[in-house]
Amino acid sequence: MVCEHGLPASGLSGSRSRSFVVMVRNAAFLTHTGRSPPENSFCQVLHPPMSRPLVGCLRFTEEKHVHLIPTKVRSTTPRHARTVAHGRVRGVYLPRLTDAVASSMATYGIPLLVLGATNSSSWTGISFMLAWAPRLCTFALAGTAVDRYGPARVFRLAAATRAALTGCAAAALAMTTGGTALGFVMFLAVCTGCLTQFSFIAAESVGVITSKGAGDAAHRVQSVLLGIDQAAALAGPATGGLLLQWHGPSGMLVVLGGLSLLSAAAAPRSQQAPLRAHKGGAPAASGWRTGWSTLRSLPSLAWLVAGLALSNLALGLLETATPVLVVKQLGRSSASVGLVWSCAAAASLCAVTLCRPVIDRWGLTTVGRWAALVTGVPCFLIPLADSYVAYLALIAVFMAGDSVLSVVLRTIRSLLIPAEVFGSTLSVTVLLLLLPYPLAGILLAVTDPADLPALITICAILQSLGLACALTYGTRSRSRRGKHRR
Structure with missing residues (x-):
């Protein structure tokens, strides 16, 4: 497989026996030759030689080329x-x-x-x-x-x-x-x-x-x-x-x-990122209970x-x-x-x-x-x-x-x-x-x-x-x- 962004040989490209890991909707998929993640899925390519993972949308072609389209993903950090x-x-x-x-x-x-x-x-x-x-x-x-x-x-x-x-x-x-x-x-x-x-x-x-x-x-x-x-x-x-x-x-x-x-x-x-509502619209009373429980x-x-x-x-x-x-x-x-x-x-x-x-x-x-x-x-x-x-x-x-x-x-x-x-x-x-x-x-x-x-x-x-x-x-x-x- 070859990535559109030209990853090194130790990454996605290589022999048919080589595997790689992508994160699709927070779930890990171990992908081998002949088995691909769902097309147009938001994913994160875990690429060891790189200093930071690539985030984007994967597209596959008939020649098994991987196209990583950069995509803005909301942060899950509080x-x-x-x-x-x-x-x-x-x-x-x-x-x-x-x-x-x-x-x-x-x-x-x-x-x-x-x-x-x-x-x-x-x-x-x-x-x-x-x-x-x-x-x-x-x-x-x-x-x-x-x-x-x-x-x-x-x-x-x-x-x-x-x-x-x-x-x-x-x-x-x-x-x-x-x-x-x-x-x-x-x-x-x-x-x-x-x-x-x-x-x-x-x-x-x-x-x-x-x-x-x-x-x-x-x-x-x-x-x-x-x-x-x-x-x-x-x-x-x-x-x-x-x-x-x-x-x-x-x-x-x-x-x-x-x-x-x-x-x-x-x-x-x-x-x-744009406003992310609390789970169930948690009121201030919920914050009170959480704080006391933690303390x-x-x-x-x-x-x-x-x-x-x-x-x-x-x-x-x-x-x-x-x-x-x-x-x-x-x-x-x-x-x-x-x-x-x-x-x-x-x-x-x-x-x-x-x-x-x-x-x-x-x-x-x-x-x-x-x-x-x-x-x-x-x-x-x-x-x-x-x-x-x-x-x-x-x-x-x-x-x-x-x-x-x-x-x-x-x-x-x-x-x-x-x-x-x-x-x-x-x-x-x-x-x-x-x-x-x-x-x-x-x-x-x-x-x-x-x-x-x-x-x-x-x-x-x-x-x-x-x-x-x-x-x-x-x-x-x-x-x-x-x-x-x-």
Whole structure:
């Protein structure tokens, strides 16, 4: 037989006794002389000497000539696994950076805006809760959307919508005052929280697929992604605080909208196949069940998520209480609040950078345990801080240890979650890690400012117990992976 595309002698052409294999509609046919696959069948010729298989439509002539007509075949790869056709910097890191800066400014800037408008710690806690609560309501929908439509499309739509909303809110705040303005800010907190969930799941999907492709260097990819988040956290709070102090709420929201628009523009357009519907139109509830089933089958991941969730409760309480503690009890300005989180982000960035060679040398388990110790001790000392400098230093050390813990969790998560159920499992994981944040806002809203040190101490105890259990039971042998073992 002779192939129209001129395959070498070791391929399809050769003696009558030579055989070859083609893939027709995902079924293998071993074809000998005198027996051919169905004409006009979509097939894949498995040709060992070539670097990649030929895909096309076979036609046979009376002389047994094989005509391979190139044919476009839809990929069977899940949508969340189809990364964009760009390098890591352009396709992964740059969109992650622009979106993280916008999210950081919204997370830390909107509570400051509420505190300046109401002078109330209760309203500040409520605004923080409203920013995080929608993420809990949309986590399953976000994972399903990423699985179905692809991360690039979801990311662009979420960023563009956030840009439009912040622009409208900036114009509305310039023309209103009092309770109406506060209502606009609360509505913006809800909307930005919801949209941030979609963009975060989309960005994490691309990041974890990239980590899977990195193999043994997965922790390096995750440390770069976390470093990007910390670099954004370094610029976001400080910029938001300064803009709020110098240009007012409208100025901060205009910059936030511009960053969101830049995020939408930075996201590359992936070349995906036409929309492929889910099996039976699987609803978000199906994604919920799949995610929980996968998480239960991975005990190591479940323990680590539980421990980090308790750590996030302490972190969320510190985030919500910092404006009250710094402005009310330490007598500083809103710009000083932004400086606290900027210094903490700088310490986190240094810790993430240094943890790469340390993990290479000592492994994830050892580094995770030391990071838990570095995170727990400052949390007990923060209620005792009686000066701004001491408070800033303790927050910075706390955030440095917490960032290294995040690298450990993200690395194990990227290695454990099967690709075929990644979107659903990631959504459940994110739910458990985000649940403490609105809870922290509720705790701040119902707690008297004088009782905040005692509340922080209680959260520090819970954090220590959770991390001790997580790093004892969650780092055991991961050979048992339930039904999703690969």
